[in-house]
Structure formats: C-alpha cells, structure tokens
Amino acid sequence: MILCESICKTYGKTDSSVFVKALEDxxxxxxxxxxxxxxxxxxxxxxTLLKILGTILRPSEGRLIIDGLDVTKMKPGDxxxxxNKHxxxxxxSFMLEESLTAIENVALPLMISGLKKKExxxxxxxxxxMVGLEQRSGHKPSELSGGERQRVCIARALINDPSIILADEPTGNLDEKTGKEIMDNILRMSKGKTLILVTHDMDLAAMAPRKLVLHDGKLV
Ligand SMILES: Nc1ncnc2c1ncn2[C@@H]1O[C@H](COP(=O)(O)OP(=O)(O)O)[C@@H](O)[C@H]1O
Ligand SMILES: [Mg+2]
Structure with a gap:
C-alpha cells in the first residue's frame, strides 16, 4: 500500500523569484x-506527485509510506x-540511454542489481x-520509432518485476494508434501490480477505476 500523509512540495527558496508551491497537503x-x-x-x-510516489523526489513536508516503510526517512543508497526493486x-520522453542498445537499456536495472551477464x-x-521487440534488441534508441522506444522503456520498467508501475503521460509523444498499442502493452504487463497513470487524455484516464484530479497542487 502507498500512503501519502500531508505531502507538500516546494521548489526554490521561499523568498526567491523561482519559489513554487507545486504540491499542497x-x-x-x-x-x-x-x-x-x-x-x-x-x-x-x-x-511532481509521480516523482514523489516514485521516490525520485523527496517531499518538502509530510510522509510517504510504502508497504509500511517510511521512505522519506531512508538514506539515499537504500x-x-x-x-530499483519495487x-x-x-x-x-522515454529517458533511454542513447549510447546503449535496446537490450542493454532493458537490462540496466538488472546490471545495477548485480546480476551476471548471462542471466x-x-x-x-x-x-x-513480451513487448514484441526481440528483433530490435541490437538497435540504439535513435534507430527506433517512438512507439518502439516506449516499448523499450516499458520493458526496462518491468524487468525487475516491480509491484508499482508509474507512468507519466506515456502516450504523450505518440500518435493515436501507437498510443493505444502502448496503453495495451502497459495494461497487459501491469496486471496484478499497482498502476498509477498520469495523463491529460480523458479517454485514457477513464480506463482507470479510480480517477484523481490535481488542481494547483491540490487533490480535488
Ligand atoms: N525543478 C523544478 N524547479 C522549479 N519549479 C518546478 C520544477 N519542476 C516543476 N516545477 C513547477 O512546479 C509546478 C508543477 O510542475 P509539474 O509537476 O511538472 O506539473 P505537471 O506535470 O502537472 O505539468 C509547475 O508550476 C512547474 O513550473
Ligand atoms: Mg508533467
């Protein structure tokens, strides 16, 4: 279970011109x-909310508890x-390593976990x-279409069998047909997992049994 308790996030110093209250309570x-x-x-x-849920960003105030663990108190290494595990x-925008091939990009989380090369x-x-890209394993991201890059990103996101999948506008850079295929891939691969999908596509959002609305940093 994911629990957010009174989470606030601000960017910049309070009295500076770049101060932004991105999330409130x-x-x-x-x-x-x-x-x-x-x-x-x-x-x-x-x-901002998705990055906090994904422990990439720390909240300025409040606590994030995942499976009973207060992750806001954890050391950066832990x-x-x-x-990487969960x-x-x-x-x-896919965020793939341009210098690595598709298979190397997908394997990255496992390399970090210390798995042997063969494995x-x-x-x-x-x-x-599983994402239908075995024929493209040796291609660099620049040699792949947008939809193919996103499938590499999905494969990388799921390789460690995480229990939580976070997707930030995953179809935002794709045409409608490719976007549909990508959503099908995501839904199929995240069965039984927690899936949190950020989108401004109302049709996509409506696929979720539960829809949250953020307005000016607040849940409404
Ligand atoms: N690194 C940052 N530094 C300063 N302000 C930021 C930063 N990231 C986001 N913001 C600001 O925080 C607010 C929320 O941004 P964001 O979470 O990216 O919104 P969304 O994803 O809904 O478009 C925006 O006003 C944005 O300008
Ligand atoms: Mg955004």
Missing amino acids: INLNIEDGEFVSIIGKSGAGKS LSEFR IGFIYQ YVAKALDMLR
Missing part, C-alpha cells in the same frame, strides 16, 4: 494492485536500491519479446 491511500489515473492541467503538479517508471541478457531478451 496531499493525502492519499493507494491499495496494492489498484489502477489509478491522475489528471490535471499542465503545471498542476502531476509529474532508497535507490528500494526504487518501482518501474515509464516516461513520456541479465536472457531476462532482457524475454522482456523485449
């Missing part, structure tokens, strides 16, 4: 295996290990097969 409870969508206008704080991130190559190839 977020209280939220997400059960294991739930599929939740988050919608809201640009600048509403959606990405936190990145926790994140959380899969899917980004609008991580086999597992990464399996993941690429």
Whole structure:
C-alpha cells in the first residue's frame, strides 16, 4: 500500500523569484494492485506527485509510506536500491540511454542489481519479446520509432518485476494508434501490480477505476 500523509512540495527558496508551491497537503491511500489515473492541467503538479510516489523526489513536508516503510526517512543508497526493486517508471520522453542498445537499456536495472551477464541478457531478451521487440534488441534508441522506444522503456520498467508501475503521460509523444498499442502493452504487463497513470487524455484516464484530479497542487 502507498500512503501519502500531508505531502507538500516546494521548489526554490521561499523568498526567491523561482519559489513554487507545486504540491499542497496531499493525502492519499493507494491499495496494492489498484489502477489509478491522475489528471490535471499542465503545471498542476502531476509529474511532481509521480516523482514523489516514485521516490525520485523527496517531499518538502509530510510522509510517504510504502508497504509500511517510511521512505522519506531512508538514506539515499537504500532508497535507490528500494526504487530499483519495487518501482518501474515509464516516461513520456522515454529517458533511454542513447549510447546503449535496446537490450542493454532493458537490462540496466538488472546490471545495477548485480546480476551476471548471462542471466541479465536472457531476462532482457524475454522482456523485449513480451513487448514484441526481440528483433530490435541490437538497435540504439535513435534507430527506433517512438512507439518502439516506449516499448523499450516499458520493458526496462518491468524487468525487475516491480509491484508499482508509474507512468507519466506515456502516450504523450505518440500518435493515436501507437498510443493505444502502448496503453495495451502497459495494461497487459501491469496486471496484478499497482498502476498509477498520469495523463491529460480523458479517454485514457477513464480506463482507470479510480480517477484523481490535481488542481494547483491540490487533490480535488
Ligand atoms: N525543478 C523544478 N524547479 C522549479 N519549479 C518546478 C520544477 N519542476 C516543476 N516545477 C513547477 O512546479 C509546478 C508543477 O510542475 P509539474 O509537476 O511538472 O506539473 P505537471 O506535470 O502537472 O505539468 C509547475 O508550476 C512547474 O513550473
Ligand atoms: Mg508533467
């Protein structure tokens, strides 16, 4: 379970011109295996909230508790290990390593976990097969289409079998047809997992049994 207790996030110093209150008093409870969508206008704080849920960002105030563990108190090293194991991130802009091939990108979380090469190559190839990309395993991101890059990103997000999948506008850079295929991939691969989807596509958001709306940093 994911529990947000009075989470606030500010950027910049209080009296500076770059000061922004991105999130205000977020209280939220997400059960294991739930599929939740988050919608809201640009600048509403959606990405900030997702980064906090994904332990990439620390809240300025409040607590984030995942499976009974207060992650806001964890040391950076422990936190990145926790994140690598439990959380899969899917980004609008894919965030792939341009210098690495598709299979190396997918294998990255396993390399970080210290798996042997033979094992991580086999597992990464399996993941690429699951998203229908085994024929592209040796391609660099620049040699792949947008939809293919996103499938590499999905395979990478899921390779450690995380229990939580966070997707930030995963279809935002794709045409409608490719976007649909990508959503099908995400839904299929995150069965039984907690899925939190940020989108401003109302049709996509409506696929989730639970829809959250962010407005000016607050849940409404
Ligand atoms: N690194 C940052 N430094 C300063 N302000 C930021 C930073 N990231 C986001 N913001 C600001 O915080 C607010 C929320 O941003 P964001 O979470 O990206 O919104 P959304 O994803 O809903 O478009 C915006 O006003 C944005 O300008
Ligand atoms: Mg955003």
